[in-house]
Amino acid sequence: MIRLRGWDPVLGMNLRNARIAEQNPTAAIRLVNDKYATKEALTAAGAPTSPTVALLRSRPEVSSLDWSGLPDCWALKPNQSLGGNGIMLSFGRRRSHWSSSSGKRITREAVADHLRRILDGEFSPRPNDWAMFEPLIRAHPDLDRLSHQGLPDIRVICRGDRPQLAMLRLPTRFSGGRANLHQKAIGAAVDLATGRITHALIGRAATGHHPDTGEPLVGASVPHWPEVLDAARRCAGATGLRYLGADIVVDADRGPLVLEVNARPGLQIQNVTGRGLATASARHRRH
Structure with a gap:
C-alpha cells in the first residue's frame, strides 16, 4: 500500500490484483469479457444499455x-x-x-x-x-461541448453496489477523438455527491479548460448524474463482480447507458481524482 502526502492510501497493482482474485468470481469475469452476454445481464437487472440491432x-x-x-x-x-x-x-x-x-x-x-x-x-x-x-450513441450536448469529436464517458469504480470514485474522460485532438487517458484524453474528477467536475488533468498537468474547445471544465456538471450512479450500482448485481469499473455514456436522447463493465479497472482514476482506493476498499470490507 502506498500513501502520498495529503492523499488517502493508494491502491497499488498487487493489492488490486489480490482484491480481484478474492472478490471477482471467474464466471463473472468470463461474463463481462462477453459484451453481448453482459448486455443481456444488465438489461435483466434494469441497467440501461444500448440495444443490439x-x-x-x-x-x-x-x-x-x-x-x-x-x-x-x-x-x-x-x-x-x-x-x-x-x-x-x-x-x-x-x-x-x-x-x-x-x-x-x-x-x-x-x-x-x-x-x-x-x-x-x-x-x-x-x-x-x-x-x-x-x-450510434450521440453524446448529451452538455458533454459534447466539453469534448473534441469522440464520445466522452464516465468511469465509476464500485465496491459491490457502492460507487467509490468517478471520473469523466474527455477526448482531445491529441487522443484522436478517443477517451483513452494514455493517449492524452482529459481525466476529470467528478464529485460523487454532486456530479460536478472538481479538477482535470491531461497526463500529469492540471487544466481548467479543454485545450481544443476552450470550454471551462471545473464546475461543469455531468447530466443525469443520479441516473448515472444508479446504473453503476446495478452492475455488480447484474454481473456478479464485487470490484468493478462501470463505463457509462450519456446519450443525447436515451440518457445514461452502460457501455462496458470492467473486472480489472485501471488505477489511474486515483491520480485523476487525488483519492486513494485502499481506504475505500478497507471501509467496504468492514461493512
Missing part, C-alpha cells in the same frame, strides 16, 4: 444480412475486443453507402469485409468472435 456469429449470417434493416447511424463492434479495437461507426446513409465522422464513404463491401475480420478474431484475444450492430 443485429448480432452476427458466422460468415453465412453476413451473407444473409438484411442491409436495409440497419439504421442510418450505427456502431459495429466486436463482441470480445479489447481497448475499443475494431469498432466501425456510421454517421449517416447516402443512398448505397454510409458516411464516417469525416464524411468518408463506407461501402457495403467495406462493412462486409470488416464483419469477416471481426468474425475471424482479428480484434479479439480468441480466434473467433461475434459482431454486433448497435445504434
Whole structure:
C-alpha cells in the first residue's frame, strides 16, 4: 500500500490484483469479457444499455444480412475486443453507402469485409468472435461541448453496489477523438455527491479548460448524474463482480447507458481524482 502526502492510501497493482482474485468470481469475469452476454445481464437487472440491432456469429449470417434493416447511424463492434479495437461507426446513409465522422464513404463491401475480420478474431484475444450492430450513441450536448469529436464517458469504480470514485474522460485532438487517458484524453474528477467536475488533468498537468474547445471544465456538471450512479450500482448485481469499473455514456436522447463493465479497472482514476482506493476498499470490507 502506498500513501502520498495529503492523499488517502493508494491502491497499488498487487493489492488490486489480490482484491480481484478474492472478490471477482471467474464466471463473472468470463461474463463481462462477453459484451453481448453482459448486455443481456444488465438489461435483466434494469441497467440501461444500448440495444443490439443485429448480432452476427458466422460468415453465412453476413451473407444473409438484411442491409436495409440497419439504421442510418450505427456502431459495429466486436463482441470480445479489447481497448475499443475494431469498432466501425456510421454517421449517416447516402443512398448505397454510409458516411464516417469525416464524411468518408463506407461501402457495403467495406462493412462486409470488416464483419469477416471481426468474425475471424482479428480484434479479439480468441480466434473467433461475434459482431454486433448497435445504434450510434450521440453524446448529451452538455458533454459534447466539453469534448473534441469522440464520445466522452464516465468511469465509476464500485465496491459491490457502492460507487467509490468517478471520473469523466474527455477526448482531445491529441487522443484522436478517443477517451483513452494514455493517449492524452482529459481525466476529470467528478464529485460523487454532486456530479460536478472538481479538477482535470491531461497526463500529469492540471487544466481548467479543454485545450481544443476552450470550454471551462471545473464546475461543469455531468447530466443525469443520479441516473448515472444508479446504473453503476446495478452492475455488480447484474454481473456478479464485487470490484468493478462501470463505463457509462450519456446519450443525447436515451440518457445514461452502460457501455462496458470492467473486472480489472485501471488505477489511474486515483491520480485523476487525488483519492486513494485502499481506504475505500478497507471501509467496504468492514461493512
